[in-house]
Amino acid sequence: MSATISLQNLRKTFGDGQSGHLAVDDVSLEIAAGQFVSLLGSSGCGKTTTLRIVAGLESPTSGRVLFDGADITHLPASHRDMRMMFQDLALFPHMSVEENVAFGLRLKRMRGKLSADEIRRRVATYLDIVRLGEMRKRMPHQLSGGQRQRVALARALATEPPVVLFDEPLGALDASLRRSTQAELKRIHRELGKTFIYVTHDQDEALSMSDMVAVMSGGRLIQYDTPEGIYERPRTRFVAQFIGAKNLISARVEKVTGSEVLLRLADGTHLGAHAEESLVPGQEVTAVFRADRALMQVNGYTDASLVSGIHVQSMFLGNRMEHIVRLVDGSEVTIHDAQARPLPGDGGPLQFALRPQHVQILTK
Amino acid sequence: MTVQADILTENAPDMRRIERRRALFWLLPPILWFVGFMLVPYAITLFYSFGRMDYVQFVAGFSLDNYVKVLTVQPYAGLILRSAKIGLLTAFWSTLLAYPVAIAMAFYLSSECAKHILYILVILPWWASYLVKAYAWKTILGTHGLLNEGLIWLGVIDEPLTVFLYNDFSIILTLTYIFTPFAVLSIYAQLERLPLSLIEAARDLGATGWETFIKVIWPISIPGVLAGGVITFSLGFGDFIAPALLGGADSIMISSVVISLLGVANDRPLAAAIGVAIILMAMALLTVSQYLEKRTQVRL
Ligand SMILES: Nc1ncnc2c1ncn2[C@@H]1O[C@H](COP(=O)(O)OP(=O)(O)O)[C@@H](O)[C@H]1O
Ligand SMILES: [Mg+2]
Numbered sequence: 001m002s003a004t005i006s007l008q009n010l011r012k013t014f015g016d017g018q019s020g021h022l023a024v025d026d027v028s029l030e031i032a033a034g035q036f037v038s039l040l041g042s043s044g045c046g047k048t049t050t051l052r053i054v055a056g057l058e059s060p061t062s063g064r065v066l067f068d069g070a071d072i073t074h075l076p077a078s079h080r081d082m083r084m085m086f087q088d089l090a091l092f093p094h095m096s097v098e099e100n101v102a103f104g105l106r107l108k109r110m111r112g113k114l115s116a117d118e119i120r121r122r123v124a125t126y127l128d129i130v131r132l133g134e135m136r137k138r139m140p141h142q143l144s145g146g147q148r149q150r151v152a153l154a155r156a157l158a159t160e161p162p163v164v165l166f167d168e169p170l171g172a173l174d175a176s177l178r179r180s181t182q183a184e185l186k187r188i189h190r191e192l193g194k195t196f197i198y199v200t201h202d203q204d205e206a207l208s209m210s211d212m213v214a215v216m217s218g219g220r221l222i223q224y225d226t227p228e229g230i231y232e233r234p235r236t237r238f239v240a241q242f243i244g245a246k247n248l249i250s251a252r253v254e255k256v257t258g259s260e261v262l263l264r265l266a267d268g269t270h271l272g273a274h275a276e277e278s279l280v281p282g283q284e285v286t287a288v289f290r291a292d293r294a295l296m297q298v299n300g301y302t303d304a305s306l307v308s309g310i311h312v313q314s315m316f317l318g319n320r321m322e323h324i325v326r327l328v329d330g331s332e333v334t335i336h337d338a339q340a341r342p343l344p345g346d347g348g349p350l351q352f353a354l355r356p357q358h359v360q361i362l363t364k
Numbered sequence: 365m366t367v368q369a370d371i372l373t374e375n376a377p378d379m380r381r382i383e384r385r386r387a388l389f390w391l392l393p394p395i396l397w398f399v400g401f402m403l404v405p406y407a408i409t410l411f412y413s414f415g416r417m418d419y420v421q422f423v424a425g426f427s428l429d430n431y432v433k434v435l436t437v438q439p440y441a442g443l444i445l446r447s448a449k450i451g452l453l454t455a456f457w458s459t460l461l462a463y464p465v466a467i468a469m470a471f472y473l474s475s476e477c478a479k480h481i482l483y484i485l486v487i488l489p490w491w492a493s494y495l496v497k498a499y500a501w502k503t504i505l506g507t508h509g510l511l512n513e514g515l516i517w518l519g520v521i522d523e524p525l526t527v528f529l530y531n532d533f534s535i536i537l538t539l540t541y542i543f544t545p546f547a548v549l550s551i552y553a554q555l556e557r558l559p560l561s562l563i564e565a566a567r568d569l570g571a572t573g574w575e576t577f578i579k580v581i582w583p584i585s586i587p588g589v590l591a592g593g594v595i596t597f598s599l600g601f602g603d604f605i606a607p608a609l610l611g612g613a614d615s616i617m618i619s620s621v622v623i624s625l626l627g628v629a630n631d632r633p634l635a636a637a638i639g640v641a642i643i644l645m646a647m648a649l650l651t652v653s654q655y656l657e658k659r660t661q662v663r664l
Contacts, residue, residue: 057564057568077567078571078572079570086564087561090561093562103571103579108572109572
């Protein structure tokens with residue numbers, strides 16, 4: 001069981017009118033049933049506020065929240081068919097693991113729907129899913145950080161809501177525990193088929209776990225795309241930099257054929273590229289490409305363009321070689337060579353090839 | 365260079381010695397305070413309680429007569445129970461009044477400024493002397509007091525009522541008014557530890573406002589309620605001003621008796637025995653309440 005969530009022109013201002021702070025600025029988002037969607041952005045960009053509006057813990061200044069098409073903008077949190085896993089977990093400190101997980105099942109809203117036996121069975125099931133069966137009698141303060149995390153997850157899942165919300169739930173974990181918990185969350189998402197909305201500031205986490213990623217900045221939604229789309233085709237300079245694409249090239253638009261664009265670089269050479277928005281010839285743009293998309297073997301591709309520069313330095317990184325290349329306009333780009341071949345000396349001329357679908361034009 | 369030179373000298377600093385000296389420095393004041401203000405007075409009280417009066421002369425000794433008297437001869441045991449009842453009622457009403465105020469301060473005043481103002485309003489009555497406040501209630505509740513005049517003006521009654529003053533009602537009302545701030549502060553201190561996200565989590569899981577209160581807020585607030593209850597009970601129990609100013613002829617409390625035993629009646633040993641009995645009661649009460657507070661205190 002899952003549900004679609006759609007956000008329509010959400011706006012949230014904290015404080016009053018003029019001096020107020022716009023935390024969420026006209027966010028519209030369609031989240032399909034059963035999808036794992038991440039809200040990605042740096043601290044303070046409005047992710048939590050957006051999530052809290054979805055949960056009903058905050059009401060938007062304007063805009064609407066739809067749940068399977070029904071307007072739930074003004075429905076109290078307790079009446080929404082979704083559960084949230086809080087950033088600080090918010091486990092009830094006076095209840096055992098078991099009681100925490102059973103909390104939602106023992107409320108008036110559930111009365112008559114579940115017998116005591118069923119509640120016990122349901123708690124056991126979800127404690128098993130998060131692998132905490134043996135810990136059920138413990139109190140929250142007797143658990144490790146990772147175990148507490150899993151209690152909070154079991155508690156959110158136990159009422160079997162169609163939509164589960166997560167506010168940076170792995171923030172406090174160390175790197176390796178974080179990775180294994182990510183894998184586990186992904187498995188649980190696959191098994192239960194619920195809609196997951198996941199807030200994070202960690203681009204690796206967002207890209208590796210999600211079906212769709214919504215990149216936010218300054219309260220605005222910047223790009224909503226698949227992880228591949230975000231990674232391969234960042235629309236704006238912000239998204240490109242946020243996901244760690246550093247290879248930016250300034251160029252001028254020469255010819256536009258649909259989404260195919262021919263760029264002219266500073267040294268007069270041409271570079272085939274790809275654009276989401278319509279461009280006009282003569283326009284100054286920034287193009288971006290990923291280091292591992294650069295082809296060291298320049299022959300054999302009919303559609304690839306050649307880029308020339310001066311080799312500055314190389315670094316051996318185990319599974320690949322990283323070369324820094326200075327282009328004619330003085331900018332430096334990094335390219336990877338998966339075969340880790342050394343280059344003869346520094347300072348010599350170097351050429352690499354790029355295919356148009358790997359060169360993305362940024363609009364802002 | 366200098367470090368080595370220091371080590372070679374006779375009076376090189378020694379960490380252990382420094383630690384010992386530091387501990388002594390910080391422990392001495394509390395030890396002096398405890399001995400001077402608690403141990404010695406209690407010992408004196410205990411000493412007196414085992415002696416007896418020979419007319420106006422105190423005779424030291426070791427007899428339990430005074431304790432037997434406290435337990436068996438009226439009005440002492442009865443007055444201790446009566447005082448306990450007044451203390452309990454004071455604690456009950458103070459807690460009942462304090463709880464919503466503490467909740468409002470902890471959860472419903474989002475601005476620090478409003479919180480601060482309410483905090484000051486709670487503390488403010490303490491800038492006025494206890495006596496002044498007790499007298500104020502006397503003028504409100506008396507035959508020509510604000511309450512009677514008001515009711516007459518409203519036409520609710522024709523003649524002033526005497527039921528407001530000089531009885532247990534006026535004592536408990538005054539004690540409650542005076543001691544409620546203590547209950548507010550101890551409940552608030554406990555509620556402040558409760559993260560707002562717990563309330564949001566309860567709501568998010570589907571709890572109604574009432575369920576959130578019963579299942580989350582109340583259990584976590586219990587240690588604060590206990591602490592406030594013990595304070596207000598103790599203050600109400602030991603009070604003698606309110607019964608003297610606002611109580612009726614038959615509404616004396618145990619502290620008033622102790623005072624008259626020390627004064628007119630000049631029976632210091634009996635007064636001391638009552639004191640010891642009350643100290644023992646207080647110790648028992650504190651032991652139980654501390655145990656309960658510890659059991660109900662949450663680890664966040
Ligand atoms: N309750 C609040 N009152 C005032 N400002 C707030 C409140 N909550 C969040 N903000 C502000 O709104 C902005 C977005 O906050 P938030 O949604 O928590 O960001 P994120 O989760 O992306 O770090 C921040 O500038 C924050 O200071
Ligand atoms: Mg946040």
